[in-house]
Amino acid sequence: EVQLVESGGGLVQPGGSLRLSCAASGFTFSLYAMAWVRQAPGKGRERVAAIKGGGFGTNYADSVKGRYTISRDNSKNTLYLQMNNLKPEDTAVYYCAKYPENYYSTNYDYWGQGTQVTVSS
16 A cells, blocks of 8 residues: 655744655655645645656756755655745645656656645744
């Protein structure tokens, strides 16, 4: 059974940092591209970052480029999102999502339960 379990969310002041983690199980983690997707209140889902299975290809939304870094440790089956210089508009539920292949398709086949990130003073 595929499981994706996020952690690391919380309340942070503007300009602060957080690191999200996603522990994956139930599949061969290194063979699949992964993504972080967020959903703010009243808005649709937005892919903020994605990474290929080998970890050598990444992609970022313009809204987070230069502030967020996606990475993965295939030996630990874990996906990470380092978020720096956080802004109030980054407030959202952040989801870890698995692609069905090792490329950035339009769909995901599995999601985590999400972790809340709130940026506020």
